[in-house]
Amino acid sequence: MLGPVFATWMGAVLTLVVFSFLLKENPAWRLVEHIYLGFTAAHAISMGWANVRNLAWTPITTKGKYYLVIPCILGLMLYARFTKNYKWVSRYPMSFLIGASTGMILKGIIQAQFVSQVKASMVHISFDNGFWPGLGNLVIAVGTVAVLFYFIFSTKEKHPAERHFRTLGRWVMMVAFGATFGNAVMGEMTLLIGRLQFLYGDWLHLIK
Amino acid sequence: MKREIPLVITFVVGVIIILDYFFKIGIGTLSLATVSMEIQNWTLIIAAFALGLAAVNLLRIHSANIRLKRPGWYNSLALIITMVIMSFVGITQGTNSPLYRYWYTGFLVPVDATIFSLLAFYITSAAYRAFRARNVDATILLVTAFVVMLGRAPVGELIWKDVPRVTKWLMDYPNMAGQRGIIIGAAVGALSLGLRILIGLERSYLGQD
Amino acid sequence: MSIWQRLLNIDRRIVYLFLFAFISLPLLVPIGLPLTISPETRAIYDYIEKLPEGSVVVVSFDYSPSSYSEQHPQAVAVMNHLMRKPGIKIILVAFWEQGPIMAEEILRTIDTHGKEYGKDFVHLGYVAGGETAMSAFAADIHKTFPVDYRKNPIDSLPMMADIRSAKDISLLISIAAGSPGVPEFARQIQGPYKVPFAAGLVAISVPITMPYMQSGQMFGLMAGLRGAAEYEQLLNMKGKGSIGMDAISFSHIVVLAFILIANVAYLANRKGGAK
Numbered sequence: 001m002l003g004p005v006f007a008t009w010m011g012a013v014l015t016l017v018v019f020s021f022l023l024k025e026n027p028a029w030r031l032v033e034h035i036y037l038g039f040t041a042a043h044a045i046s047m048g049w050a051n052v053r054n055l056a057w058t059p060i061t062t063k064g065k066y067y068l069v070i071p072c073i074l075g076l077m078l079y080a081r082f083t084k085n086y087k088w089v090s091r092y093p094m095s096f097l098i099g100a101s102t103g104m105i106l107k108g109i110i111q112a113q114f115v116s117q118v119k120a121s122m123v124h125i126s127f128d129n130g131f132w133p134g135l136g137n138l139v140i141a142v143g144t145v146a147v148l149f150y151f152i153f154s155t156k157e158k159h160p161a162e163r164h165f166r167t168l169g170r171w172v173m174m175v176a177f178g179a180t181f182g183n184a185v186m187g188e189m190t191l192l193i194g195r196l197q198f199l200y201g202d203w204l205h206l207i208k
Numbered sequence: 209m210k211r212e213i214p215l216v217i218t219f220v221v222g223v224i225i226i227l228d229y230f231f232k233i234g235i236g237t238l239s240l241a242t243v244s245m246e247i248q249n250w251t252l253i254i255a256a257f258a259l260g261l262a263a264v265n266l267l268r269i270h271s272a273n274i275r276l277k278r279p280g281w282y283n284s285l286a287l288i289i290t291m292v293i294m295s296f297v298g299i300t301q302g303t304n305s306p307l308y309r310y311w312y313t314g315f316l317v318p319v320d321a322t323i324f325s326l327l328a329f330y331i332t333s334a335a336y337r338a339f340r341a342r343n344v345d346a347t348i349l350l351v352t353a354f355v356v357m358l359g360r361a362p363v364g365e366l367i368w369k370d371v372p373r374v375t376k377w378l379m380d381y382p383n384m385a386g387q388r389g390i391i392i393g394a395a396v397g398a399l400s401l402g403l404r405i406l407i408g409l410e411r412s413y414l415g416q417d
Numbered sequence: 418m419s420i421w422q423r424l425l426n427i428d429r430r431i432v433y434l435f436l437f438a439f440i441s442l443p444l445l446v447p448i449g450l451p452l453t454i455s456p457e458t459r460a461i462y463d464y465i466e467k468l469p470e471g472s473v474v475v476v477s478f479d480y481s482p483s484s485y486s487e488q489h490p491q492a493v494a495v496m497n498h499l500m501r502k503p504g505i506k507i508i509l510v511a512f513w514e515q516g517p518i519m520a521e522e523i524l525r526t527i528d529t530h531g532k533e534y535g536k537d538f539v540h541l542g543y544v545a546g547g548e549t550a551m552s553a554f555a556a557d558i559h560k561t562f563p564v565d566y567r568k569n570p571i572d573s574l575p576m577m578a579d580i581r582s583a584k585d586i587s588l589l590i591s592i593a594a595g596s597p598g599v600p601e602f603a604r605q606i607q608g609p610y611k612v613p614f615a616a617g618l619v620a621i622s623v624p625i626t627m628p629y630m631q632s633g634q635m636f637g638l639m640a641g642l643r644g645a646a647e648y649e650q651l652l653n654m655k656g657k658g659s660i661g662m663d664a665i666s667f668s669h670i671v672v673l674a675f676i677l678i679a680n681v682a683y684l685a686n687r688k689g690g691a692k
Binding site for chain 2: 031045097145189
């Protein structure tokens with residue numbers, strides 16, 4: 001193998017090649033992009049194979065669990081989607097996957113994303129613990145309903161109060177989107193900082 | 209046969225998983241829980257096979273590029289060679305083998321991390337070009353983002369000592385209320401879509417005949 | 418072209434250059450700005466500190482190299498804390514296919530403080546299926562992971578003899594970059610099995626996760642690199658999180674400055690136009 005120094009240099013050159021895309025798309029970037037895609041696909045294949053080996057192949061061959069051949073056949077049937085005449089065959093495993101994931105979501109979502117969330121919105125509105133927490137709880141109770149109102153009653157208003165309440169819902173969402181943007185900036189900056197830490201630290205040894 | 213059986217499979221598989229969550233039913237050694245667990249196990253196996261779908265798709269597109277000598281065909285060749293070699297290493301030696309790890313951390317990590325780091329440049333440029341206080345909605349968004357950005361950076365506290373508290377209040381109350389409205393709305397949507405899938409009203413996942 | 422119009426049309430490459438320079442500077446010449454620890458990060462630290470001996474902690478590596486800079490320091494900090502605590506058993510798992518390599522990278526370099534593989538910690542690796550895989554893992558760990566990531570049969574690992582399902586888990590921490598992540602864990606493990614749940618998150622998904630904190634479905638979270646830096650500070654360790662925080666400050670100043678310039682120029686330009 002080529003050793004850690006080569007890996008660091010390779011990482012540095014690759015980082016610079018990807019950065020070059022900022023100025024202009026170029027042949028070096030395109031080559032790296034294609035190799036990257038090939039590697040990502042290879043990783044999925046390798047992980048998929050390890051799963052098939054552990055969950056199906058080994059139990060079939062060593063423990064005699066022959067019925068596990070059925071999900072394997074279903075898995076292979078997925079690839080019928082690449083044929084012209086037997087595309088429909090892939091619907092069988094697909095329907096199995098969709099049925100399972102739909103069941104999973106339905107069984108969990110009512111409690112985790114509906115009941116728990118609605119319950120948590122029923123907050124005690126009191127200014128005993130200070131003005132800001134009290135105002136905050138008021139915002140939770142009214143703001144959540146206003147956002148839902150904005151989504152669900154998006155038809156033409158019958159009363160001006162409806163328009164005002166929907167506007168309030170939109171404003172609350174604007175705060176949420178603003179907060180998301182503010183956090184997104186930190187996230188994206190971190191990714192760049194990480195690469196510069198690598199270049200200045202691991203590669204050039206400029207960071208003590 | 210081509211549509212009806214898949215619809216039945218979706219219904220049966222989905223309903224068994226839901227029933228298992230709410231009821232404990234069993235006859236002898238066979239219980240709803242064991243059937244549900246086996247269904248989940250089968251799903252994992254089918255999902256593992258599905259991980260190769262993207263690779264086959266890439267193989268089809270890029271082998272055509274090479275065959276027809278389309279512009280940049282040599283990039284497609286590099287893609288396929290990498291895919292074949294790394295799949296071979298990953299399958300025969302495992303993804304935890306030194307050889308695989310070496311190329312993963314040496315090649316994939318820097319490229320993947322750097323591609324996403326480009327977003328830092330784009331988000332700065334976008335913030336400068338598009339983030340304007342044009343109306344009330346945009347101003348609320350702008351002010352919130354401004355405060356949160358200050359609050360997330362240690363320097364914010366030096367500029368205004370209360371900024372972490374204001375950021376926390378914004379995150380914990382109005383932001384929370386907005387996001388919760390979105391979560392509950394999405395849950396209602398997912399619930400109705402899920403029910404439509406189970407009873408066969410939503411069939412787009414089956415594709416065209 | 419007026420000065421305001423010029424300020425509205427700065428070339429993007431100049432914007433890039435400013436950003437590049439302002440991030441490079443504090444990396445090369447660190448300042449060490451003080452950092453306040455958020456209650457959300459402290460909650461995870463305190464919870465782990467109070468765990469009794471014999472507790473089983475699952476750390477789920479649900480991220481990829483794309484968020485490596487943000488989340489790897491979080492994972493490193495949490496793993497360091499767990500390794501330091503005697504008597505704590507750790508299960509590393511992944512529901513993202515790139516997760517196991519991230520986990521192994523930590524295991525290869527971390528001080529295990531005498532903890533042994535198989536006895537005190539195990540790495541189960543990745544299983545496909547997303548949310549279904551989480552549900553299967555919670556119901557029957559041995560069936561979902563018959564073999565660990567290092568190719569040992571799960572039944573040969575002494576630590577796993579009594580750990581069969583989510584009922585045996587004392588704490589679940591996901592280092593989550595997206596989907597499957599927090600909502601899926603809340604649906605399949607935290608909710609049904611009442612497992613205490615915390616997460617290390619990419620900064621962008623922190624706002625959408627706040628409702629899970631307020632409802633008590635989660636008790637703690639680390640917000641991006643800042644969360645990692647805060648955790649490192651609690652552990653008295655200097656990691657990549659702490660090193661990067663000055664650069665976060667400088668980068669935010671650049672973005673805020675450009676937003677300010679653009680808005681002042683926009684308003685002045687509009688006013689000028691109105692005249």
